[in-house]
Each structure stands twice: as C-alpha cells, then as structure tokens.
Amino acid sequence: MAGSLLHSFATSFSSCSSSSSSRLLLSHSPPSLFLTSFRRSAAVAAPGVRFSRVLSSSSSSSSSSRSPLCYRRGQRRLMAHSIARATLGLTQPNAVDVPKIAFAAKEINAVEWKGDLLAVGVTEKDMAKDESSKFGNSLLKKLDSQLGGLLSEASSEEDFTGKAGQSMVLRLPGLSSKRIGLIGLGQSSSTTFAFRGFGEAFAAAAKSTQANSAAVTLATTDSISNDSKLSTASAIASGTVLGLYEDTRYKSEGKKPVLKSVDFIGLGSGAEIEKKLKYAEDVSTAVIFGKELVNSPANVLTPAVLAEEASKIASTYSDVFTATILDAKKCEELKMGSYLGVAAASANPPHFIHLCYKPSSGPVKTKLALVGKGLTFDSGGYNIKTGAGCSIELMKFDMGGSAAVLGAAKAIGQVKPPGVEVHFIVAACENMISGTGMRPGDVVTASNGKTIEVYTSSFSSLLWNPSFWFIESTVDNLADT
Structure with a gap:
C-alpha cells in the first residue's frame, strides 16, 4: 500500500x-x-x-x-x-481550505434521487439510439421518459455522443434532482484514468452550477464486478476532490465550491466501499498538499x-x-x-x-x-x-x-x-x-x-x-x- x-x-x-x-x-x-x-x-x-x-x-x-x-x-x-x-x-x-465532502454509497433508484445535481457517466455505446431516437440504455431510457423525451432531444441538439471530455448539464422539469448532467467516458470506461477524469468533469459541473448536494452513477453497472465497483468509486472520488480544489493562495479569491455531499449510486454499499471512499479522500487531500508545496x-x-x-x-x-x-x-x-x-x-x-x-x-x-x-x-x-x-x-x-x-x-x-x-x-x-x-x-x-x-x-x-x-x-x- x-x-x-x-x-x-x-x-x-x-x-x-x-x-x-x-x-x-x-x-x-x-x-x-x-x-x-x-x-x-x-x-x-x-x-x-x-x-x-x-x-x-x-x-x-x-x-x-x-x-x-x-x-x-x-x-x-x-x-x-x-x-x-x-x-x-x-x-x-491566502488560506485555502481543501474541499471537505461527505461521500456516501447508496443502492437506490437514481431516477428518484433528490438533490442539486445528478451526474451520469456514459460511454458512446450507452448513448446509442434506435430509429425513433430512443435510448437503448435502460437508465437513460427511464430518465428520458421522466423528462418527456427532452434528454434525448437535448443530446442530439448538443451533439453529445459520450466521447471522453464531453459533458452536458441541463435543468429540466420532471426529475427529483434540480439538474441532470451527462459526462462522456469515451468508448470504454474500464480504466482508472477514465473514472478519475469523470470525477474531475463532475467536479467542474458541480462548481459551475454551485451544487450543494450531488450524486454520481454510471449508465451501465451490470457488467462491472464488485471489486471493479470499489476501484471505480475510489477513482471518481479522487477526481472529485482534486477537481474541486483551486489554488488561489496568491490570487484574488474566486467563487468557493459549495459542494458538501456526494452520493455514489449503483456502485455498492456497506463498510468496504465506505473505506475505499475514505482512502480516496485521504490520498487526494495529501496530493493537494503536495501540489501546494510545488506551486x-x-x-x-x-x-x-x-x-x-x-x-x-x-x-x-x-x-x-x-x-x-x-x-x-x-x-x-x-x-x-x-x-x-x-x-x-x-x-x-x-x-x-x-x-x-x-x-x-x-x-x-x-x-x-x-x-x-x-x-x-x-x-x-x-x-x-x-x-x-x-x-x-x-x-x-x-x-x-x-x-x-x-x-x-x-x-x-x-x-x-x-x-x-x-x-x-x-x-x-x-x-x-x-x-x-x-x-x-x-x-x-x-x-x-x-x-x-x-x-x-x-x-x-x-x-x-x-x-x-x-x-x-x-x-x-x-x-x-
């Protein structure tokens, strides 16, 4: 270790x-x-x-x-x-506080989650649609149904295809969450690097929307093993902490992130994943300390x-x-x-x-x-x-x-x-x-x-x-x- x-x-x-x-x-x-x-x-x-x-x-x-x-x-x-x-x-x-976020792992229906921002990690395969412009992915299909087809329509208009680096945040009526965000993972979401990037993109969306409470999930989790779910959650948590932090010690103070809590949905629950999330937070705050030294x-x-x-x-x-x-x-x-x-x-x-x-x-x-x-x-x-x-x-x-x-x-x-x-x-x-x-x-x-x-x-x-x-x-x- x-x-x-x-x-x-x-x-x-x-x-x-x-x-x-x-x-x-x-x-x-x-x-x-x-x-x-x-x-x-x-x-x-x-x-x-x-x-x-x-x-x-x-x-x-x-x-x-x-x-x-x-x-x-x-x-x-x-x-x-x-x-x-x-x-x-x-x-x-200037004194700059390292983000303090309460991470929690939950097994609940993502469609029913209540909070400021629901972020969904999607691959290019997840974004595939049929001839009637309906999602094939089950979670995206449910979300789109709740939104009256607006999610599918907006993704087409924004040319959002799930490529790595793409993100889209919408505020639409019909969901329990105030906003929904789709974050691209590329062709495959099997690497730690990809999931850490997902966490950083999610952090950017949380900052731009000034979200206080948020949740992250993946459009497809059925094919991910339990061990992979643990490492996936850890990588996303690391990216979130690192992405939220801004080194403004020698600059005029900007907007401070207000994100306080992040729920991980569909990646397991219990003591084992909670331990992984705590580990990710500890290591990430130490990385920030090192970055402050070198900068x-x-x-x-x-x-x-x-x-x-x-x-x-x-x-x-x-x-x-x-x-x-x-x-x-x-x-x-x-x-x-x-x-x-x-x-x-x-x-x-x-x-x-x-x-x-x-x-x-x-x-x-x-x-x-x-x-x-x-x-x-x-x-x-x-x-x-x-x-x-x-x-x-x-x-x-x-x-x-x-x-x-x-x-x-x-x-x-x-x-x-x-x-x-x-x-x-x-x-x-x-x-x-x-x-x-x-x-x-x-x-x-x-x-x-x-x-x-x-x-x-x-x-x-x-x-x-x-x-x-x-x-x-x-x-x-x-x-x-």
Missing part, C-alpha cells in the same frame, strides 16, 4: 516537476565522478531516527547558516526565514519552511511519525560536504529532513525509504540558467520530488498502513550565486568520504549522495523521485 501511494504522487507531480528531478547523476558530469559503491560509516548509522529535532550544537552562533527554525519577537513565534522574506515581496498566501514561490517556500511543513506532518500524526531536522552545523558534523556545497551560496540555510513512519502496533515486515529532491530554487549557480528554453522562472519546481515525498508522508499518516516502516528523506536547500558559492572545478568531499570534482555548478544531483548515505543501511528498499 505504501508503495502504491508513492506511485500516485509521482504521477501527480510529473507534469509540474522539472525533468531533472528524478536523475541520480549530474547531467553534465561524467559518471566516473560518482563512485558506484556507497561506503557505510561505522561512526554514524542513520542518526536521529527517534529524535524530534536536531539543531546546531552551538546555540550562540549568529551565522545565518546556523540559525534555528524559528525565533521569538515579543510573544510572537516567527520563522527564521521571516527576516529574509521581508526583502522578497512581503508575500503572505509555492521560492521566496515563500524556503528550505526552512519546507522543514517546518515536514515537522507539522510529524506533529499531526505523532502516534506514528517522528521527525529529525538537521541544521547546517549538524550536517557539517556528519561530513555532508556535497550537500553543503550546493547550499553554500544561499542566504537561506539548508535543512536536512528525515521523517520516519512506524505503525503503532504489529510487526514491521519491511522497511522502505522515499528520497525526494528538495532544491527549493535552482539558479544554476555560476552556470546560471540563461538562454531560450532555460525556464529559470520555473526552477521553483526543482523541489517537486520532495513535494511528492512529503505528500506521500501525509497520506501514509492518514491511512496508517500496517507492517511497513517508511523513511522520508529530503535534503532541502537552494542553489544560488554569491561569493561563498561553489565554483566549477571545485572538489567536495561527500558523506561517504569520496571526493567529487564539480564540472558545473548546476549540481543539484549532489543532493542524492548524503540522502542515500544517510538511510541506506536502515531500509530494505529505496526509491528516489
């Missing part, structure tokens, strides 16, 4: 993360610089697994690279990055803020999570030279993040580590990203891997899968330009004692070395994103 969650997040962020986020080696450096074997350290083995936080051992240091996560001014608790942020636009994001501007989402968000996950799910945040001084003690070299030019200090999930009960059968790239901004350093196609304004996406990993952590904290221990590793920092920055040609010493010659200052792959070294002796399987 934990592994499938990572796949969900990798898919969700593939379109917004930079293409270099999943690479292990430097794109311009020869592989020979990165020796294939990671030598384990006898002195330090997975440090800090059970600590709440690890900060600098020198509390009197005034260096910006050794500042704590937060400090106090009067009675206010302020983030350490607040000083730097004052020179970067004074940006404070945050770099002047707001600094390495310290990313570390603070990770700490919030651990405190929210403290029954199963612990957090270790290493500051620059601690990373220096652990000889993370390649990581500190990447961060050296930035006024925002690095923060090495380690979350650990352990089930509250039962044996641990396997240990897994998820490692995410945490470069909150990648200017390219002295090899600054310039020229056509460099997309330097999009380099805030270079922390997309860490967003996926922390999103997965949030989902796992909510789902609480048994039998697996999961470690989440993020080496958070910025790659900037200054007199203290690493230069092309410099030689750094990595955590495993190996020296690395830097051919280009666009060296974000140096972050993988300390991340893998930190956790490799602790887990059975390791995945990077």
Whole structure:
C-alpha cells in the first residue's frame, strides 16, 4: 500500500516537476565522478531516527547558516526565514481550505434521487439510439421518459455522443434532482484514468452550477464486478476532490465550491466501499498538499519552511511519525560536504529532513525509504540558467520530488498502513550565486568520504549522495523521485 501511494504522487507531480528531478547523476558530469559503491560509516548509522529535532550544537552562533527554525519577537513565534522574506515581496498566501465532502454509497433508484445535481457517466455505446431516437440504455431510457423525451432531444441538439471530455448539464422539469448532467467516458470506461477524469468533469459541473448536494452513477453497472465497483468509486472520488480544489493562495479569491455531499449510486454499499471512499479522500487531500508545496514561490517556500511543513506532518500524526531536522552545523558534523556545497551560496540555510513512519502496533515486515529532491530554487549557480528554453522562472519546481515525498508522508499518516516502516528523506536547500558559492572545478568531499570534482555548478544531483548515505543501511528498499 505504501508503495502504491508513492506511485500516485509521482504521477501527480510529473507534469509540474522539472525533468531533472528524478536523475541520480549530474547531467553534465561524467559518471566516473560518482563512485558506484556507497561506503557505510561505522561512526554514524542513520542518526536521529527517534529524535524530534536536531539543531546546531552551538546555540550562540549568529551565522545565518546556523540559525534555528524559528525565533521569538515579543510573544510572537516567527520563522527564521521571516527576516529574509521581508526583502522578497512581503508575500503572505491566502488560506485555502481543501474541499471537505461527505461521500456516501447508496443502492437506490437514481431516477428518484433528490438533490442539486445528478451526474451520469456514459460511454458512446450507452448513448446509442434506435430509429425513433430512443435510448437503448435502460437508465437513460427511464430518465428520458421522466423528462418527456427532452434528454434525448437535448443530446442530439448538443451533439453529445459520450466521447471522453464531453459533458452536458441541463435543468429540466420532471426529475427529483434540480439538474441532470451527462459526462462522456469515451468508448470504454474500464480504466482508472477514465473514472478519475469523470470525477474531475463532475467536479467542474458541480462548481459551475454551485451544487450543494450531488450524486454520481454510471449508465451501465451490470457488467462491472464488485471489486471493479470499489476501484471505480475510489477513482471518481479522487477526481472529485482534486477537481474541486483551486489554488488561489496568491490570487484574488474566486467563487468557493459549495459542494458538501456526494452520493455514489449503483456502485455498492456497506463498510468496504465506505473505506475505499475514505482512502480516496485521504490520498487526494495529501496530493493537494503536495501540489501546494510545488506551486509555492521560492521566496515563500524556503528550505526552512519546507522543514517546518515536514515537522507539522510529524506533529499531526505523532502516534506514528517522528521527525529529525538537521541544521547546517549538524550536517557539517556528519561530513555532508556535497550537500553543503550546493547550499553554500544561499542566504537561506539548508535543512536536512528525515521523517520516519512506524505503525503503532504489529510487526514491521519491511522497511522502505522515499528520497525526494528538495532544491527549493535552482539558479544554476555560476552556470546560471540563461538562454531560450532555460525556464529559470520555473526552477521553483526543482523541489517537486520532495513535494511528492512529503505528500506521500501525509497520506501514509492518514491511512496508517500496517507492517511497513517508511523513511522520508529530503535534503532541502537552494542553489544560488554569491561569493561563498561553489565554483566549477571545485572538489567536495561527500558523506561517504569520496571526493567529487564539480564540472558545473548546476549540481543539484549532489543532493542524492548524503540522502542515500544517510538511510541506506536502515531500509530494505529505496526509491528516489
């Protein structure tokens, strides 16, 4: 289960993360610089697994690279990055609530359902009509009969054939629901992708009509197995939550969705499907959390803020999570030279993040580590990203891997899968330009004692070395994103 969650997040962020986020080696450096074997350290083995936080051992240091996560001014608790942020636009994001929807599975007659919007998923085959323009599908035939033939007539006039991406919402007298919507599934509705798209299209219809209560059903459910009905309902629920959410944190507020309840009709009922719907909601809200991270501007989402968000996950799910945040001084003690070299030019200090999930009960059968790239901004350093196609304004996406990993952590904290221990590793920092920055040609010493010659200052792959070294002796399987 934990592994499938990572796949969900990798898919969700593939379109917004930079293409270099999943690479292990430097794109311009020869592989020979990165020796294939990671030598384990006898002195330090997975440090800090059970600590709440690890900060600098020198509390009197005034260096910006050794500042704590937060400090106090009067009675206010302020983030350490607040000083730097004052020179970067004074940006404070609006609070945007993740949609809270009451999902329920019911076995009732869809024609008799009462509410604001009844959405029916239809394939091209479902929309077939006879020579007298009557539907062959039994549910559509009943709905059309209640509407005096207007559903068939409207679908013909609108050229609605059930193709994927098509939708039609009507307000017609004759039904218990205020509106009826037909949403196209294409030639076949057998894939999770198709049903998630159905959920997103349904969410768009619910927003446009300002529906408070809604129901979803499929024109054909007889041929769907019970197991398939569960996965279908889960996919539709996921698409609904993701489709309703709009990231307006840095924009003027628009219309807020008012959808409060969604009934699933004809896809089963009982504890099993209710559990599936809850699972879909938990994972989807965690995906939204990850999207908010990756879409945050770099002047707001600094390495310290990313570390603070990770700490919030651990405190929210403290029954199963612990957090270790290493500051620059601690990373220096652990000889993370390649990581500190990447961060050296930035006024925002690095923060090495380690979350650990352990089930509250039962044996641990396997240990897994998820490692995410945490470069909150990648200017390219002295090899600054310039020229056509460099997309330097999009380099805030270079922390997309860490967003996926922390999103997965949030989902796992909510789902609480048994039998697996999961470690989440993020080496958070910025790659900037200054007199203290690493230069092309410099030689750094990595955590495993190996020296690395830097051919280009666009060296974000140096972050993988300390991340893998930190956790490799602790887990059975390791995945990077």
